[in-house]
Amino acid sequence: MKDSYQTRLEKSKKAMEEAEYILLGGGAGLSAAAGITYSGKRFTDHFSEFIAKYRFKDLYTSSFYPFETEEEKWAYWAKHISLNRYEIDATKLYMDLFQLVKEKNYFVISTNVESQFEKGGFPSDKVFEIQGNYSYLQCEKGCHNKLYYNESLVKEMIDKTVECKIPSNLVPKCPICGGEMDVNLRKNQYFVQDEKWYESDELYKNFLQDSEGKQVVYMELGVGFNTPGIIRYPFERMTYHNERATLIRFNKDHPEGFKETQDKTIAFTEDIQGVITALMR
Missing domain, CATH: 3.40.50.1220 (TPP-binding domain)
Known part of the structure; x- marks a missing residue:
């Protein structure tokens, strides 16, 4: 320097x-x-309901929040994924x-x-x-190594979110083991x-x-x-x-x-x- x-x-x-x-x-x-950016105006403009309900500070720390239900978890993640992957062009x-x-x-x-x-x-x-990609879901426990493109599901989740929850019928399930799904991001030993x-x-x-x-x-x-x-x-x-x-x-x-x-x-x-x-x- x-x-x-x-x-x-x-x-x-x-x-x-x-x-x-x-x-x-x-x-x-x-x-x-x-x-x-994961904080500031971009965050507060798009996540006002979640900030009011969960007191989120930014998009990074909120991604580690232990949601009580899958309906709440996916309401948040659908917005997170959409904002950072699908709503922004090159x-x-x-x-x-x-x-x-x-x-x-x-x-x-x-x-x-x-x-x-x-x-x-x-x-x-x-x-x-x-480290993965927002575009894909995986089995939460990594029971198999296939990924699932999520754009249409994410859009439907957002369209049907009410009070920071998605309908139970939209909660994704693993097609192999029947368990929960997760975003394909490296955060634990189950990353696919x-x-x-x-x-x-x-x-x-x-x-x-x-x-x-x-x-x-x-x-x-x-x-x-x-x-x-x-x-x-x-x-x-x-x-x-x-x-x-x-x-x-x-x-x-x-x-x-x-x-x-x-x-x-x-x-x-x-x-x-x-x-x-x-x-x-």
Whole structure:
């Protein structure tokens, strides 16, 4: 961070131009920068009834609330899923990221679950959503590894929600064991990794293997410390072990990294959209 903003921009442009491979790692800060925020006006405008009833503070902590009934749980989750997955189109930031790297040999690993990379233009075989996706339901106990697309069900749940509850006949049940269903998000040991998940995992591993020792840029985009072992620490480690690697970190709160990789790291605390726009010029 000792370099000026302009110097960091120029270094980043040069690194990306010379890169043989670019690996993007997307975290919650990226979607927040794109406007998909979990608190503030966006939250209060859409969840006023739930805030009044349950005293919710934001969309993150409310997702851990222990609802007493499945009817209440799914009234909440239907709105949560719809707002973040179905009601929002591709955002400018994600579309710009695609334009920035589309001519390069790239891959994306993301802990985000709202499909913005694919909406922004990234092909599905170039994106690994390792933590799940709002679009799918799974057996709550993971009794089998099939996922179920939920868009029409979510819409019906919202249309028929009354006083923060859905009708009992809309509560989803596992077609195999008859038990409860859950959103396909990694939050416990029952998270379902379906066939597509394993295919994406293999594509990611192949990309890492192919790029090992090559001229690589690791773009770490809004990755915090909720799950640093998925993107942040591996990117640091791969940068350390590859003398030809550059780590470009976008993080307004935690730009600092390992001291061993400081000379190969370009950090931005500035607005991600602004930096990406500048890199595209």
